[in-house]
Amino acid sequence: MRSEHAPHAVEELCEEGSSVYAHALRQGRVRVEDSERAPCLLDFGLLRPDPTDARWLLPAAPATALPRLLRTIEDRIAGQRAREARLTAAFAPLIALDTELSAAADLPAITVLDGLDHINAAIDRAMSDVTEEFLAIQPGGTRPPETLAEAFPRDQAVLGRGCRMRTLYQHTTRHSLPVLAYFEQLEGDVEARTLDEVTDRLFVFDRSVAFIPASKDRTVALELRHPALVEYFATTFWRLWRLATPMWPQAAPQVSEGGVTPRQRAIAGLLVEGLTDAEIADRLGMNIRTARVHIAKLAATLGSESRAQLGYLIGQSGLLERNQ
Secondary structure (H helix, E strand, C coil): CHHHCCCCCHHHCCHHHHHHHHHHHHHCCEEHHHHCCCCHHHHCCCEEECCCCCCEEEECCHHHHHHHHHHHHHHHHHHHHHHHHHHHHHHHHHHHHHHHHCCCCCCCCEEEEECHHHHHHHHHHHHHHCCCEEEEEECCCCCCHHHHHHHHHHHHHHHHCCCEEEEEEEHHHHHCHHHHHHHHHCCCEEEEEEECCCCCCEEEECCCEEEEECCCCCCEEEEECCHHHHHHHHHHHHHHHHHCEEEECCCCCCCCECCECHHHHHHHHHHHHCCCHHHHHHHHCCCHHHHHHHHHHHHHHHCCCCHHHHHHHHHHHCHHHHCC
């Protein structure tokens, strides 16, 4: 019978597996022959042999099994990130080579901008040339007032030429007084929306040139002028825009459901993914202290007394289904 059981991941526990495991929890054990229709339970360590009687299997406590399985998912995520790093490292010299080969062209499809001065100068040129549309994704919770003051004349000049400006932030920006004050000063066709998670920083000008970071510290960027690439990034922006919540000029309210805020629902999804507090804070553009406050409030709302129990209660609560 083992060969008839379709392989699956632990987060996709099959119906037979759920039924047998629940039965084992209720009865305290299950016969070996009754478990043969769900061999995944042994593979995932949810059942183990009874040391006193080979005819029976004993269930692992869910509160013990969940942290162990979450660590397995964390290891898998770490492996994927290592693959991303290796792929990026493998392509870095190829991008540099392609840039060198394209140097003779007036407007190369991809230009590597090394250093903040070069990056800012290229963005300033694009801001001076834009005539119709400026799209921006700005991750992180807020922007320093001095950065906003420096950007204001440039942004107002773009709006003054009749261009429209659309900006995507993370939800934490909705509570940033400097950002809200900044938008109040701008005059023109400007709108802003927010999402729990956005991509890394992105600028698109007139669907003719785009800028994306090429290093984690943002001291290296790519200037993209290949039509297919620029169109791809512009399309990505507008798809995210349709999913986002309006922030300016009119802010849409974020309604709490069952005592759980939209921010806490987003955190719940990341907790189930196995992310640490620091990783959750980074993904949602908030500091780790704020993330922990939200996690504590979520735990209190769901009646959880431990991290492992919180993951279980999130799954039982239906919170993640509401995010679909």
